[in-house]
Amino acid sequence: MDLALPATLRALEDSAHAFVDERLLPLEEDPRSFGQGEHLREDLLATLRAEARERGLWCPQMPVARGGRGLGPVGMSVVYEALGRSRFGPVACNCAAPDDGNMLVLEKLASEEQKARWLQPIVDGEVRSAIVMTEPHPGAGSDPAGMMLTRAESRGDRYVVHGRKWFITGAEGAAHFILLARTSDDPRRGLTAMLFHKDQPGWRILRRIPIMGPEEHGGHCELELDGLEVPVENVLLGEGRGMAVAQTRLAIARLTHCMRWLGMARRALEIALPYVRERQAFGQRLADKESVQGMLGAAALAIDTGRLLTLRAAFELERGRRARMAVSAAKIQVADALHLAVDTAIQLLGAKGYSKDTPLEWMYRYARQARLVDGASEVHRMVVARELLADERAFFRWS
Ligand SMILES: Cc1cc2nc3c(=O)[nH]c(=O)nc-3n(C[C@H](O)[C@H](O)[C@H](O)COP(=O)(O)OP(=O)(O)OC[C@H]3O[C@@H](n4cnc5c(N)ncnc54)[C@H](O)[C@@H]3O)c2cc1C
Helix, strand or coil, rough: CCCCCCCCHHHHHHHHHHHHHHHHHHCCCCHHHCHHHHCCCCHHHHHHHHHHHCCCCCCCCCHHCCCCCCHHHHHHHHHHHHHHHCCCCHHHHCCCCHHHHHHCCCCCCHCEEEEEEEEHHHHCCCCCEEEEEECCHHHHCCHHHHCCCCEECCCEEEEEEEEEEEECCCCCCEEEEEEEEEEECCCCEEEEEEEEEECCCEEEEEEEEECCCCCCCCEEEEEEEEEEEHHHHHECCCCCHHHHHHHHHHHHHHHHHHHHHHHHHHHHHHHHHHHHHHCCCCCCCHHHHHHHHHHHHHHHHHHHHHHHHHHHHHHHHHHCCCCCHHHHHHHHHHHHHHHHCCCCCCCCCCCCHHCCCCCCHHHHHHHHHHCCCCCCEEEEEEHHHHHHHHHHHHHHCCC
16 A cells, blocks of 8 residues: 555646645635625636646546546545635636536546537536436435436437426536436336436526525526426436436545545634634643644544545545445545534634634535535445445455
């Protein structure tokens, strides 16, 4: 086992840190940088995307032939973490959710014709995309295979879709949509994944759902599908393979969330550290107090543990394994580490931590989604426990 990074990856990591430090952190401090939903203004985003390309940081996760940097999951872990130190980093480099997960699943599973039409424009930054899976009660959430109500009826050369979806990140402003719908009642092969374009008739956005935290571009929307027609050539992987598409996407998408969140958790501590090094109380620097060291140590350790679990899952995915348990373990740990790091930083900054003078308050609101999005922590604990119950020896085996 060798955790040393190759020189090219270290250079890319340095470059990502430099982009964040030189360009993005100063913008975060300027209220004029923010547009709708407390996110980066669209016109500024275009400028930063051009700079990301010049710095060689565009689409680190996509093959070089497609215009990216060709990193696998292990390399992505390093670069995404560095970019995740700023909320603007991933979106500026075109590796933010949900486009990131959508690009990765299309690259892996789409046909060459589908890639040319649906994937390449996302990689080029010409369009944005959304994944359309979750439904309001009583429809699909934690258990999409068992509970999906949106139906796609086969009419020969096309499907006709009816249903309702919600929490569709980025739907307002997205052009390419990956939709999951029920095509039969088969318990294992009942769902099908298909692609549609925003200009097709038969669907609409009902509302942009107001949420607790800052939004992604395009918000989180509730949609109605009412007679949307999808030609059979827009089906991904074949009828009845929807859960295979969803699991392939979710494995890497959950892990890339972890990579970015680790960067945000680090940043929270970076904000707290100068303060505790300087601030005095009762004749002593905060940093010299044992209880403060205990808080910092616990948060740093939670981040480091999350990092190792993320790297293990990345390593497994890179070797073509499903890594289901490894991804779930990383997601649980990193979501908790993010909460702990941000909460610790707020506490150590005292009243300032509760103000809007630092990004900690929006990180705190943003972090709450980490234990829900792409699977609640309870569901991921269930995945871990099931592997343990199935075979405890295999569970603890080293390789
Ligand atoms: C910010 C944000 C962005 C999102 N973006 C998208 C998107 O782009 N596209 C999309 O399709 N969806 C999206 N989602 C939806 C997200 O994936 C779902 O919220 C998630 O899968 C949980 O489904 P649910 O909300 O229906 O919760 P439910 O399934 O109703 O579960 C509610 C709670 O029940 C508990 N629970 C559920 N199952 C178990 C279990 N097996 N054991 C123990 N407890 C359990 C958990 O505490 C869980 O939080 C987004 C959600 C958020 C918050």
